[in-house]
Amino acid sequence: MRDAGIATRAIHAGEAPDPATGASAPPIVTSTTFVTERPEGFSIHAFAEEKPYIYGRWGNPTVDALEAKVAALEEAPAAVAFASGMAASAAVLLSLLSAGDELIISEINYPGTAELARQTLPRFGIHVQTVDSSDLEALEAALQRRTAGADTRVLWLETPANPILRLTDIEAASQLAHAHDALVVVDSTFASPILTRPLTLGADFVVHSLTKYIGGHGDALGGVVCGASDAMAALRQDALIHQGGVLSPFNAWLIARGMATLPMRMQAHSAAAAAVAAFLEAHPAVARVLYPGLPSHPQHELAQRQMSAGGGMLAFVPAATAQRDPLAQGRYLAQAFADRLAIVHYAVSLGHQRSLIYWIETEAMLRDSYQLDAAGAQRFRDAAGAGLFRVSIGLEDAQDICADLDRVLRAAGEGRAGG
Numbered sequence: 001m002r003d004a005g006i007a008t009r010a011i012h013a014g015e016a017p018d019p020a021t022g023a024s025a026p027p028i029v030t031s032t033t034f035v036t037e038r039p040e041g042f043s044i045h046a047f048a049e050e051k052p053y054i055y056g057r058w059g060n061p062t063v064d065a066l067e068a069k070v071a072a073l074e075e076a077p078a079a080v081a082f083a084s085g086m087a088a089s090a091a092v093l094l095s096l097l098s099a100g101d102e103l104i105i106s107e108i109n110y111p112g113t114a115e116l117a118r119q120t121l122p123r124f125g126i127h128v129q130t131v132d133s134s135d136l137e138a139l140e141a142a143l144q145r146r147t148a149g150a151d152t153r154v155l156w157l158e159t160p161a162n163p164i165l166r167l168t169d170i171e172a173a174s175q176l177a178h179a180h181d182a183l184v185v186v187d188s189t190f191a192s193p194i195l196t197r198p199l200t201l202g203a204d205f206v207v208h209s210l211t212k213y214i215g216g217h218g219d220a221l222g223g224v225v226c227g228a229s230d231a232m233a234a235l236r237q238d239a240l241i242h243q244g245g246v247l248s249p250f251n252a253w254l255i256a257r258g259m260a261t262l263p264m265r266m267q268a269h270s271a272a273a274a275a276v277a278a279f280l281e282a283h284p285a286v287a288r289v290l291y292p293g294l295p296s297h298p299q300h301e302l303a304q305r306q307m308s309a310g311g312g313m314l315a316f317v318p319a320a321t322a323q324r325d326p327l328a329q330g331r332y333l334a335q336a337f338a339d340r341l342a343i344v345h346y347a348v349s350l351g352h353q354r355s356l357i358y359w360i361e362t363e364a365m366l367r368d369s370y371q372l373d374a375a376g377a378q379r380f381r382d383a384a385g386a387g388l389f390r391v392s393i394g395l396e397d398a399q400d401i402c403a404d405l406d407r408v409l410r411a412a413g414e415g416r417a418g419g
């Protein structure tokens with residue numbers, strides 16, 4: 001299966017007709033416990049690696065099938081699934097880092113990860129340094145600057161990074177980190193395994209929120225970590241079995257079902273997003289569009305090298321109007337979108353068949369999530385302005401998405417929330 005094309009792997013990896021019934025679609029095994037043929041131990045330590053199914057937190061056939069499918073797409077030796085993307089992220093950080101170690105993390109990323117790194121990990125004696133990882137000189141300086149006495153164990157990257165779609169060169173950053181004996185984790189949720197495969201570029205671990213593109217339908221939370229077999233076995237024992245954030249078999253089944261169409265969905269998301277990005281970039285109500293597939297993206301050249309398409313995520317900064325500055329206009333538009341959009345849902349999350357839009361205010365993000373120095377905050381403001389709309393382009397017809405956004409943008413530009 002590993003040599004098959006990516007569409008074939010998305011459908012067939014991790015599954016086979018059920019030997020008991022011949023069922024073509026895989027069954028869901030929901031049992032939390034498994035009958036054993038002979039008395040076994042009562043701790044996970046009592047079992048060899050090739051253990052039978054014993055208890056649902058230690059392993060489940062439906063979850064195993066999903067892990068095999070994700071690993072096949074990521075070109076990873078192994079994968080471990082978790083109850084959510086944050087459970088996966090927390091597991092990998094807590095199992096790699098100990099008191100006295102240092103984490104270097106990109107200064108802009110998903111707020112849950114940013115807050116975990118800045119607000120929780122320091123309580124356990126873990127040093128945290130933030131860096132603009134899109135700037136390789138700044139990254140090298142951060143690796144050299146390591147906190148006195150600390151061991152830089154982990155470099156955490158997110159690319160494209162939420163919410164400004166900033167990219168990091170995974171291959172170059174991994175080379176720098178490895179020269180300093182640090183392991184590289186990439187949160188590749190926005191790219192999915194279809195657009196970028198970080199392990200093939202030198203990263204040590206890949207994290208995904210399965211809730212997003214991989215599941216793809218907005219109906220199941222999940223997360224996954226991919227990496228080397230021994231590292232994944234250690235993660236399963238240390239972080240999954242003992243911290244307990246296991247994925248439910250029902251969610252694993254839904255997510256694996258969604259994955260069959262992931263390669264086609266990513267192409268369709270990317271094509272529609274490219275069309276909407278071009279439309280918004282030419283729109284008088286829009287000051288700036290951030291989309292890796294646009295030539296105006298500051299790292300468009302890296303996007304073309306590192307991503308096989310631009311992806312389904314874009315952000316745009318509203319233009320000021322005669323009546324309102326960009327912040328006031330953003331707030332006004334946010335309410336207008338929430339009230340008036342017919343197709344696009346005003347909602348958080350991303351990667352679903354339905355298009356989603358959400359207003360994100362810059363100063364709130366800086367205060368609550370990022371807590372950057374003056375230069376880092378300025379870099380974020382330069383990209384995000386006073387605030388931006390993050391848009392997850394779904395699988396609807398691009399012209400319908402454009403028309404829906406246009407109707408509200410035009411009405412708000414004329415000073416009435418009509419439509």
Ligand SMILES: *Cc1c(COP(=O)(O)O)cnc(C)c1O
Binds near residue numbers: 085086110113189209
């Ligand atoms: C959503 C998201 C997460 C967290 O995933 P959950 O499944 O919501 O816990 C982590 N990273 C990125 C980039 C995300 O978009």
